[in-house]
Amino acid sequence: MRLSRLGSLHQCRLSFMRQLTRRMALEGWHFTRTAFEVDASGVGHAVYTATGPDRSYSLVAFAHDLPDHLRSDRVIAEAWDATFTLFDGVPGTEDIARLSRNVxxxxxxxxxxxxxxxxxxNRSVRLWTHVVDxxxxxxxxxxxxIAEVGYLMRTTAVYGSGKFGAADREVIAGRAEMAAPFQAEMLSVYLTRWFVRDMVEHMARMKGGARAVRLEPGLARRLGIGNSTGLGMAPFLVNHPMLVNNWILVRETALARVRALPRAAPEEIALFRDLLARSARALDHWRTEHPVQLAKLAALKADLATLLARAGTDLGRDHPWDRLITWAEGALSPEGQELLVSLVLEPYGPLVDGLGPCMAAVEEAGFRIDGAMTLAQLAALIEAHYPWALTTDWSAPAATARAWYVSEEKLEPRLGERAEEPIEPYEQPLGPGRDAARLHAALAGWPGDTTLATFLLHHPEYRHTARRVQIAAKxxxxxxxxxxxxxxMLPIDMLRAKLSFFGATSFDPRSDRWIRITMFAGAPYPPELDSANADFWVYPEATA
Structure with missing residues (x-):
């Protein structure tokens, strides 16, 4: 759970995008474009409906004629090339009218x-114009x-779980298709990609008339949906400890199951080697200019060359995956080690895929503070779960150089320099290590058999930290x-950790505070989805 390790995670077969496409293929979902009312200037709306065994979901998309000077990736933008909502069911005329005023x-x-x-x-203007022309x-x-850019449009936000009036998570959590985290958001992006392809072909027809042609399917599949993610996402890993625990716990459980296998069947070894080779070749299409990621990519290329040689000779022995992971811990960089973890899960869908819904969490389960706990017990928990925090010199300026706060204008998380900006009075509780060390120091003046409830009556400022310590124990x-x-500290490590569980690829930090990624690149479009192409599409470039 160190940031440098989390900032090296890759997608895997438990990633939320792949859980979605596997389920839809297995259950034989049906997809239809139920409306496409877009004029010659590219303005209008479209509706795309996905129908599963029990219910339907519809992406309602609005296309806009956006002047170039208004196009921005910033969350504070007020106009976009396209806007969307995922509707629960199939919208009627009155729904479309209401959504057209709000979305x-x-x-x-x-x-x-x-x-x-x-x-x-928003469009990637350069590639959009090129493709249309x-x-x-x-x-x-x-x-x-197409390989260089990777997407025709990139999202700047995909909001769910009650934001701006949308349905709370509890409304859909009991549905089998929504049991795993972020399935509604991933479905929205998957259908958005279909709309984007239709839009670029529509604009080409409007420009070229009878001469215009459709985008060749192989080229179309290489295109994903881009995403620009900034500091707004970073505090998520701090604010959702129960959920993050389940994500990592499920991944570690899946890895433990694979490492425990005494033998690997020939077909399992063959699939691993194939996906390893495809990963190495796909790496050539990973573009970035950020010095941190460039160094990690250089290490990853060397790692893959080493791993390819090792995997060609050493998988026929007992417990091959445990041997390979153990070897990698001393031979590969963290980036290479984490890619290997993802790859060894790939041949074992029946062993690990059923864990997917376990990645959800009821956050409220950890909210109640156990006030009967003694202060001695609480201090022992801090010592067990925050040893690094207790050995940190929190009086050193570098240890608390940053402060998290919420901007007044957009109510979005921001990160400031504590010594340079007057932001400390507005600081958010996003330094759990420092807070745990402060709490531990405060406990020293109290008898160990004192109850936590008694202590918190005198020091309510430690309530949130006491809660976190008790959650960490569970x-x-x-x-x-x-x-x-x-x-x-690099906030991009926090961003990448979350995005890897989404299933993102091509991580491209643009600074230490925001990152671009690609989603669903290589995936079949909804009308093409079937059991044969629903999973390993995440390695598309190597098969082109």
Missing amino acids: PVQEAGRISESELSLSRA RLAAGQQPDAGM APYGELRDNTLAAE
Whole structure:
């Protein structure tokens, strides 16, 4: 749970995108475009409906004519090329009219419990223009340019779980198809990708008329949905300890199951080697200019060369996966080690896929403070779960150089420099290590048999920290074992950890505070989805 380790995680077969596509293929979901009312200037709306065994969900998309000077990836933008909501069911005429007044203005509007998500996206102008022009002229776009950019549109936010009036998580948590985390948001993005392909082909027809051609299916599948994610997502890992614990615990449980296997069947070894080779070749399409990620990619390329040689000779012995993981701990970088963890899970769907719904959590289960606990017991928990925090010199300026706060304008998390900005009075409780050390020091002046309730009556300022310590005892993977206030802390590590569980690829940090990724690149489009292509699409470039 160190940030440098979490910042090296990769997607795996338990990632939320792949859980979604596997389930939809297994259950034979049906997909239809139920409306596409977009004019020649690219303005209008469309509806895409996904129907499973028990119910339907519909993406309602609004296309806009956005002037170039208004296009921005910033969360504070007020206009976008397209806006979306995922509707619970199939919308009627009155629903479309209501949504047309609210969805295009995003935060300035209001959606209802009939909607499960709210999102928006902007074009990658250079690639969008290129693809439209080529298709309008009866030609296919340049494959190299598609590989370089990777998406025609990128989302700047996909909101769910009650935000802006959308349905709370509890409304859908009991549905089998929504049991795993973020399935509504992933479905929204998956259907958005279908809309984007239809839109670029529509604009090409409007420009080229009879000469225009459709995007070749192989090229279309290489295109994902881009995403720009900033500091707004970073505190998630701190604020949802029960949920994060379950994500990591399930992944570690899956890995433990695979490591315990006494033998690997020939077909399992063959699949692992195939996906390893495809991963190595796909690495050539991973673009970044950030120095931290460039160094990690250089190490990963060397790791994969080493791993390819090792995997060709050493998988026929007993407990091959345990041997390989143990070897990697001393031979590969963290980036290479974590990719290997993802790859060894791949041949074992029947062994690990059933764990997916266990990644959800009822956060309220950890909220009640056990006031009967003695202070001696609480101090022992801090010593067990926060040893790194107790050995940190919190008086050193570098240890608390940063402070998290919420911006007044957009109510979004921000990170400031404590010594340079007057932000300390507005600081959010996002430094659990420092707070645990403060609590431990405060307990020293009290008798060990004093109850926690008595202590908190005198010191209510420690309530949130006492709660976190008790949660850490029940959910040991729920707490970052690192200093989130340190001068050298990289928020992009927190962003990547969460995005890897979504199933994102092509991590491209643009600074230490925001990152671009690609979602569903290589996936079949909804009308093409079947059991043969529902899973390993995440390795697309190597098969092109």
